[in-house]
Amino acid sequence: xLQSLLYKVxxxxxxxxxxxxxxxxxxxxxxxxxxxxxxRQKINQQVLAINNMHVLDRAIPLLKAEL
Numbered sequence: 001x002l003q004s005l006l007y008k009v010x011x012x013x014x015x016x017x018x019x020x021x022x023x024x025x026x027x028x029x030x031x032x033x034x035x036x037x038x039x040r041q042k043i044n045q046q047v048l049a050i051n052n053m054h055v056l057d058r059a060i061p062l063l064k065a066e067l
Contacts, residue, residue: 006055020056031063040065 002023009015027047034040044062051059 002050003053006050006053010055016056020058020060023056023060027061027063034063037065 005019009019030043040063047060047062
């Protein structure tokens with residue numbers, strides 16, 4: 001869903017910051033709630049793919065590696 005929004009937001013650059021903020025909040029929640037290393041890795045792979053689209057002004061932070 002986020003990738004679809006990234007394609008649409010290019011026509012509405014004033015919404016890029018809103019999309020970044022909402023995504024950042026989701027990543028913060030995921031960092032606190034998702035403990036399975038495999039799930040975290042899959043999320044990070046998707047985030048890397050989104051970041052590689054270079055649509056947002058800043059990269060979405062990856063989840064920290066679980067110890």
